[in-house]
Amino acid sequence: MNVKDILNNLETKHPGEKEYLQAVHEVLESIQTIYDENPQYEAAKIIERLVEPDRILTFRISWVDDEGEVQINLGHRVQFNNAIGPYKGGIRLHPSVNLSILKFLGFEQTFKNALTTLPMGGAKGGSDFNPKGKSDAEIMRFCQAFMWELWRVIGPNQDVPAGDIGTGGREIGFMYGMYKKLQFENTGVFTGKGLNWGGSLIRPEATGFGATYFTKEMLETKNDSFIGKTVSVSGFGNVAWGVALKVTELGGKVVTLSGPDGYIHDESGLNAEKIAYLLSLRASNNDIVSPYVTEFPEAKFIAGKRPWEVAVDIAMPSAIQNELDGEDAKILIANGVKYIVEVSNMGCTPEAVELFHQHKLPFAPGKAANAGGVGVSGLEMSQNAMKINWTTEEVDAKLNQIMSSIHTVCSKYGTDEDGYINYVKGANIAGFIKVADAMLDQGVL
Template sequence: MNVNDIMNSLEAKHPGEKEFLQAVHEVLESIEVIYNENPQYEAAKIIERLVEPDRILTFKVSWLDDSGNVQVNLGYRVQFNNAIGPYKGGIRLHPSVNLSILKFLGFEQIFKNALTTLPMGGGKGGSDFNPKGKSDTEIMRFCQAFMLELWRLIGPNTDVPAGDIGTGGREIGFMYGMYKKLQQENTGVLTGKGLNWGGSLVRPEATGFGATYFADEMLKANNDTFEGKTVTVSGFGNVAWGVALKVTELGGKVITISGPDGYIYDENGLDADKIEYLLELRASNNDIVSTFAEEFPETKFFPGKKPWEVACDIAMPSAIQNELNGDDAEMLVKNGVKYVIEVSNMGCTPEAIDVFHNNKLPFAPGKAANAGGVAVSGLEMTQNAMKINWSSDEVDARLKTIMSSIHEACLKYGTNDDNYINYVKGANIAGFIKVADTMLDLGVI
């Protein structure tokens, strides 16, 4: 395998899909040596088959707003690879959604899901629909229209979508209601469902909890703990909320949150009331975090800025892809950061990752650190199939075990000769080997 040749070929076929190409390049760089040491992969053209989705569905979504006007959005479902199980990945509702973003997310999901050890393949979907500012009725009409196009391609043993940015319990409920009516059955086809109708405890907190458990394993590998550590977090949604809850429980102090309008700095750290307010802020249907400073005057709001200029022990980007760039990374290093955990999908640019690696900082990629969300989605699928419900303690214990096993896989494949742990390499190789070996076992299909 020659990485440059493959990337040139991909770029020629998919020009302008920068997020997708970035995600593929990161994986290929990590696995190049082990791929070339195993000629059976090349003989079966594993890479060529892995970097192209099995199929992509693109469709229009027509719906009526509250004024009776027809609105039209684009909908997508990218079914990337189902070698180890049904396609699994969220539905993102956000104006930024395009095919490049969904392909990058679906490609990442292949390896993330493989790392959980649960039988799930990789996929992703979404729409450029913006739920912000829409009424519940408008969101219901959109979700029903979206599912009218999608329902034939999904199923509990085929493709199991979940929530993502813009898609929470409300949206999943509307989509599941329409799916159930069309399919005429109750089944575990969507995850992130309400607790009354098949959802799992701990699911809203799972991504943040899982990332914090992974971070805790990183600290333990360095004979360290969260106790007394200052932690900068971006975002203010479910993920940031879950991180803040678990970090605080483990003795750390979360000192920032952020939104598109800027970031909040809290010198004293988020307490229980402030963490609870994050849920109100998310439910307020806007992206403004400046109201946090109005609610808690002891905090400071920095408009138009990112939290990576704040000195901290641990940085946990938890908002969106490429939110932390090379300059941000340099600032974090200058200010003495000790660990960086990428909670958002591909939250750091390649330049930022290079800075962390060059400075021998422990850096966890999203495909490993944020696998807790899809892990609990997989546990929800299991509960649905078995027609049972586990307690929150049972789910949380399973989540913690899964995150620990992912960390162990990263150590196995990512520890360098100088004992520096390259978690990016470790996660990519561990996920790739599982998927590639399964593809070999299944033949060319």
């Protein structure tokens, strides 16, 4: 496999899609050895088929705001690969949404879903619609218009969407309600549903819980634990909330959170009261975190900066892609960071990841560490199919087991001769083998 030729060809066909090309580059570099050792992959052109999505649906979304003005947004669904199960991936509603980001997310989702061992393919969708500042009625009209365009290509055995940035329980409810009306059936086609109509317990916290469980496994390989560890977290949405809850439960201390306005540094760490306040702050439909210091004046607010300058034991970027760059990595390393865990998708730039590897620091990529969200989504699909509900303890135990098994396969394929675990290589190889072997079994499609 000539990685450079494949990437050059992709860049020619898809110019300017930097996030997508970055994701492909990382995977191809990691799997080159295993790919070259198995000529059957080359013969079937697995890589050339795997790096392009099965299909992309792009559509116009027309809706009417509360002032009676017609608004236009663009929507997409990228169905990337369904070799091991129905397409599965979230719907992102954010002004930054474009095809490059959705293709990168769908590509990553393919491997992430494979790592869970559950029968789910990879997909992603979304729109440049911004739910911030919109009324419930406006969001409902947008979601209904979005689903009017999407409903024909999704289904419980075809494509199962979920939440993502900007898409929470409210948005999923509006979309599912419209789907149910159009399709004239009541099936578990969405995950992240409300608990009173088919949702799973701990789904909102699952990504953060799962990442924390993965980190716990990393710590245990070093005969270490969360007890007494300081942790920096970015963002303050569902993902950061789940991380804060579980890290605190396991004895760690989360000392940062962030928004687009800057970050909070709370040296005393989060507790139940502070986490509850964050939930109310997030529910206010406002991204800013600065009000935290008014409620808890012992904390500091640092405007316009990211939390990676704070000296901590564990850094867990939990907001958005490429939020931790090479300069941030240098500061973290100089300050003595011991573990770095991507809770956001591709949260670290390639320069940052290279530095962590050079310094032999344990670094977990998002496709492994944040698989807990889609893992519990898969459990929700199972509960819907069987018409049952598991308890919080049952779901949490299954999530813990999923994350433990992901850590095991990452260690299996990522351990170097010197004992260092390259979790990026391990996750990419494990996910690739599962998807590639399924593609081989099913012929050229």
